[in-house]
Amino acid sequence: MSQPILTTTIEPASDVVAGSIGTWTLRFQAGEEGLPGNSTIRVGTDTDTDWGVPQFDDPGAAEYATVTAPGGVDVAARTVGVKGFQLEIGPSGLPGGGEISVVLGDTSGGGPGSRAQTFREQRRVFSVTIDHGQGVESIEESPELRIVGGEPVRLIVVVPSELPVGEPFRVLVKAEDAWGNASDGYRGTVRLNGDGVALENDTLSFTESDGGAGWIDGATGEQPGVVRLTASDEDAGLQGTSNPACVVEHVGEQRLFWADPHGGQLVDREKFAGFFEHARDVAGIQFAGFQRNADVLDEADLVTQQDVELQFHQPGRFIAIPGYEWSGKTWDGGHHNVYFRRHHQPIHRNAPAETPESVDESTELHHVRDLYDHYRGTDTIITPHVGGEHSDLKHHDPTLEPGVEIVSSHGAFEWMRRDALAHGYRLGFLGGSDSYTGRPGDDRPGHQQRRYSKAGLTGIYCEEVSLESFFEAMRARRFFATTGARIVAKADIQGHGIGSQFSTRDNPVIEVDVVGTAALESVELFRDEELLDRWDNAPAGNPNRVRVLWQGSSRQTSYSGIVWDGTIRVHGGRIADTGTLRFDSPRSHLVETTESLVRFHAWGCGYRMGVELDIEGDESTRVEVSVATQAITGPAYGGFGSSQPRRISLAPAERATLVGRLGELAETTRTIDLGVRDRQLDLGLAPVHGDCEAHCTFRDEQPRAGINPYWVRVVQVDQEMAWTSPIWVDWMARSDD
Structure with a gap:
């Protein structure tokens, strides 16, 4: 048996807590024949890891x-993108048995170490390849680490959003760490309680097999109403409250379920099953799609994906939605998700963008128009979105496309919603x-810099x-988007629910029901882009609590966030307490807090985020906010700037200042429009936390002749949001109007 050309190891090889700081040593030992001069060793990985990027100068x-x-032996080293590095061996080569070691997070010079990735992973592979002058060779025994969730900081409780009185349901409890992972090492005992819910078993003791997330069976709603369950582990000081469950006497023909149609993708086919296990057993959703970019799928990947999709086809419990992502460039129509109503369907990819070979070159579809032509009239659904390349909505096929994705880990894209409505499309x-x-x-x-x-x-x-049923609901546009919170949202016009379209001569009366996961701030009714009315119990x-909000994106495309650096100064008063809103990225943080000022650094894209301050002062207390922004872009540096590699870049953008006194802010919120892509800065009073439910009746007294799309936007005080798909009303003016 021949000796390997290179042996690689990592120390320590023990489990790594997600997001922890440490030091790891990678060793590369040459085989008996050694490595010739000018050989290159490259180390990468198969996920979009956010492990710290090595640096060699400080x-x-x-x-x-x-x-x-x-x-x-002289060795040069350089990083490769943000996910790896390579070693370039000098002309003398590496003799047989010779070893090169790389210390990641070397602390000998006083540094703190290296930060591990923040998401858990059963097999975090340090994939090693060697180019020794005879082609690139993969090292099969590349080092691996297991990344586990850290200590829990909260309990997440998930219950069905709608159910009839007396129907048994399951409760999911997740012990969650600071990064959103299930806490693998959690061994606590959780107790449930909640008014209006009968529990056959109110206790869950976590074991190793639970992996930080477990189910309790046998709960039932005892009477109609909105119920919430509370979970607590008093010994660990953990607690959490569930999303609202709306218990009704009789559920209608449909009930509310939760889906992540664009759940993302993984590269290593051995991890595909774990993807759906997480959706079902950790996130507790009912539908999930694995949308692998078609231009990087090979035959073995595709077979594995489709087999796993069938494996997780579990009607009544969980559905893996068969499909893929057609990943054309924006000028070819942009990225679109493709979903099939049948399993093991052949895929038709865009022209290769990242890999040189196609699954089947003869079946490539080079433009989104070709995609439409191929799938029109079949059991297929297509949805545009903003991803690596945003969809160009000047292209649309109403027979295939029922909806557009407007919120994801990339950010919130109100401009995508506006674009769809401006074109007159019927997209949910x-x-x-x-x-x-x-x-x-x-x-x-x-x-991650891209999320x-x-x-x-x-x-x-x-x-x-x-x-x-999923396909039927999608085609009927009976769905709505949220920022991740399980807000319950319904709208109805004359018996027609969200996604409907109908004709009438009557003035539309819009009934809206919202149940939030937190106190509601606003419920707004829009006709197209016109704000018609809002909840009157806002x-x-x-x-005594001031709120500074900011929002917006850098441009109407992918990787379009904004970095906000700001200072809030209080004159004639004292800051007693400070809190943050939607600081989703750990890059966002409070830089400094004193009794007179707060400095913040925040990364966001599209959605509202901010800071709240408890201020001890009077009507004359003056609050001054100043910000400097940077626009996030994702330019390509290959070829003439049109191909990989792509790097996230920051460009200096608007600067602004805003001032208000507490007495003035009691009357109105001060706003400054920064002029580009909804970018704005607000200074006002934080809303009192009140009702979590809103039941509204709106009437359009002046409908327009023709098609009127009515939709609702919900904002909670924690800045979680929901957008209902429109109801399209074809209003026919009476002859005497």
């Missing part, structure tokens, strides 16, 4: 890496993950948990 800083080689609004971490249904951005938001979700009204401002 021993006192984080991520300092050192390279050691035998005497007489979807939310999803679109991530590479294997956590569909509840993903977090971690320290700024936690995952969105789609609420979908289906007859049952089945693939057929909370008043808290006179």
Whole structure:
């Protein structure tokens, strides 16, 4: 048996807690024949890892890496993107048995070490390849680590959003760490309680096999109403409250389920099953799609994916939605998700963008128009979105496309919604993950530069948990998007629910029902882009709590976030307490807090985020906010700027200042429009936390002749949001109008 050309190991090889700081040594030992001069060793990985990127110039800083080689062997090192590095051996080569070591997070110069990735992973592979002048060779026994969830900081409780009185249901409890992972090492005992719910068993003791997430069976709603369950572990000081469950006497033809149609993708086919296990058993959703970019799928990947999709076809409990992502460039129509109502369907990919070979070159579809032509008239659904390349909505096929994704881990894209409405398309609004971490249904951005938001979700009204019912509901546009919170949202006009279209001569009366996961701030009714009316029970401002909000994106395309650096100064008063809103990315943090100022650094894209301050002062107390922004872009540096590699870049953008006194802010919120892509800064009073439910009746007294799309936007005080798909009303003016 021939000796391997290179042997690689990592120390320590023990489990790594997600997001922890440490030091790891990778060793590369040449085989008996050694490595010739000018050989290159490359180390990468198969996920969108946010492990700290090595640096070689500052021993006192984080991520300092050192390279050691035998005497007489010169080795150069450089990073490769943000996911790996390579070693370039000098002309003398590496003798047989010679060893090169790389210390990641070397602390000998005073640095703190290296930060591990923030998402858990059963097999975090340090994939090693060697180019020794005879082609590139993969090292089969590449080092691996197991990344586990850290200590829990909260309990997440998931219950069905709608159910009839007396129907048994299961309760999911997740012990969650600071990064959104299930806490693998949690062994506590959780107790449930909640008014209006009968519990056959109110206790769950976690074991190793639970992996930080477990189910309690046998709960039932005792009477109609909205119920919430509370979970607590008093010994560990943990607690959590469930999403609202709406218990009714009789459920209609459809009930609300939760989906992540664009759950994202993974590269290593051995991890595909774990993707769906997470969606079902950790996120507790009913539908999830694995949307692998078609231009990087090979035959073995595709076979594995489709086999796993069938394996997780579990009607009544969970459905893996068969499909893939057609990943054309924006000028070819942009990225689109493709879903099949049948399993093991052949895929038709775009022209290769990242790999040189196609699954089947003869079946490539080079433009989104070709995609439409091929699938028109089949059991297929297609949805546009903003991902690696945003969809160009000047292209649309109403027979195939029922919805558009407007929120994901990339951010919130109100401009995508506006674009769809401006074109007059009948597209509902979807939310999803679109991530590479294997956590569909509840993903977090971690320290990735290309992700700024936690995952969105789609609420979908289906007859049952089945693939057929999912397709029927999608085609009926009976769904709505959220920023990840399981907000219950319904709208109805003359018996027609969200996604419907009908004709009438009567003035539309819109009934809206919302049940939030937190106190509601606003419920707004829109006709197209016109704000028609709003919930009349919106909370008043808290006179002693000031809120600074900011929002917006850099451009109408992918990787379009904004970095906000700001200072809040208080004159003639004292800051007693400070809190943050939607600081989803760990890059977002409070830099400094004193009794007179707060400095913040925040990364976001599209959604509202901010800071709240308890201020001890009077009407004359002056609050001054100043910000400097940077626009996030994702330019390509290959060829003439049109191909890989792509790097996230920051460009200086708007600067602004805003001032208000507490007495003035009690009357109105001060706003400054920064002029581009919804970018704005608000200074006002934080709303009092009040009702979590809103039941509204709106009437359009002046409908327009023709098609009127009515939709609702919900905002909670924690800045979680929901957008209902429109109801399209074809209003026919009376002859005497």
